[in-house]
Amino acid sequence: MLDWKWVRENRKTVEEALYQRRTKVDIQSIFELDEERRMLQQEADGLKAQRNEASRNIGKMKKEGADPGPIVTQMQKVSERVKNIDIRLKELEESWRERLLWIPNVPHSSVPIGEGEGDNVDVKHWGDIPEFSFPPRPHWEIGEGLGILDFERGAKIASSRFTVLTGQGALLERALVSFMLDLHTNRHGYLEVFPPFMVNTQAMTGTGQLPKFSDDLYHCQDDLHLIPTAEVPVTNLHAGEVLPLEALPLFYTAYSACFRREAGSYGKDVRGLIRQHQFNKVELVKFTHPDTSYQELETLLEDASRVLELLELPYRVVTLCTGDLGFAAAKTYDIEVWVPSQHTYREISSCSNFEDFQARRADIRFRDERGKPRFVHTLNGSGVAVGRTMVAILENYQNEDGTVTIPNVLRPFMGGMDRIVPREGVV
RNA sequence: GGAGAGGUGGCUGAGUCCGGUUGAAAGCGCUCGACUCGAAAUCGAGUGUGCCUCGCGGCACCGUGGGUUCGAAUCCCACCCUCUCCGCCA
Known part of the structure; x- marks a missing residue:
């Protein structure tokens, strides 16, 4: 949500930002609601001031034994009026606030201007792209060959875009x-959190998933929604809360399963682990002082x-351009991993500064x-998406015989094994 | 799911029965000042948030939402949350 007072004074900037994002929001109607809201509030506040004064007097009069009858009758009318204005005011305020929730964040000045994905700007490349002496296979073939990925049974017990790991x-x-x-x-100074995987509507609104992206979420009963990322909880x-100054910056890391309906991505990534309704992710979250947030984005x-x-x-790392930037973000870096089968x-990972929007x-x-x-x-920022890391490991570390070498740093977590080989007696 | 207790400012905690100048006592904490070589103690002043307004100032907020009333932290209704006990359960 933007600072409305600021929007009022910087309407041009906001409209320009919306244009660069290729987003349409009816700003005019929000201004009209705001105008009426302020007018009515002034009227109501005036009447209430009058009433408060009168009520004080009535109290005094009663104590002194005087008859407050006439003032009381008069105030009955004022109260009636106040009541009506307040009802209207509440409606106005609600729809005004509701619409405010649909305005995206204003991109930071360092964000490149562009239409979409194609205009994102490369900022870094790391590592050498592996060369294979054989045609690299896609991860789903590797995984099925090893008996560690089961797409069919995932679809059977849930639906497509669910996979069983064995x-x-x-x-x-x-x-x-x-x-x-x-x-x-241990090394980056984040505090580990294990959050709920469902949150209420208020939390979803807080980080910006609602109201706009309702279709992307799984909704449960009792005002609960499955989280699309640990960012939300x-x-x-x-x-x-009001945090003490000394508490900042706060760094949290959290593992969570993430749930996304992937509405509108029907043809995309239908095979494999790239796009799933449920996937695991380790998330990084920072709360910072406004003066240091862009330094914190870099780290x-x-x-x-x-x-x-x-x-x-x-x-490689890219800076998302204005046309590709997420709703709540002021600036985002995407980290993209090399996927050999797709070349x-x-x-x-997606690392964003939301400034004070959330x-x-x-x-x-x-x-x-x-x-x-x-x-x-x-x-x-994701630190990082686990399912896609699995994809990258299976593909980048694949051997010609169908086995997969386990990256060095993971071996201590896997009982020292150095290779994934086909499971005996696969059922 | 059943029974009971409770939700007040940064904290502790009064006020709620018998509605009135109480945005809210008192204490603690915090800030500034005085005293002091300095500190402690002591004394003095200050110390919530949001909205509207150029400003003066005004309005709102005592879990949330309604209601009664000229007026509600205080009365009525509904809901939420926390704690204790019982039941059930991984």
């Missing part, structure tokens, strides 16, 4: 989660990148140097 596949998944969490807690950890990116460097997986890089929605503040509450800046 044996060393399940172990590798678990090893990746442990490896990532250990790295971020972890960022909302401090919703409605967040480094912390996420380190996962791939230690796994020795080639990657391209695929997103494995903090306003979720009401997360800190007490500044002068003791005044101000909104924090929130950031988050």
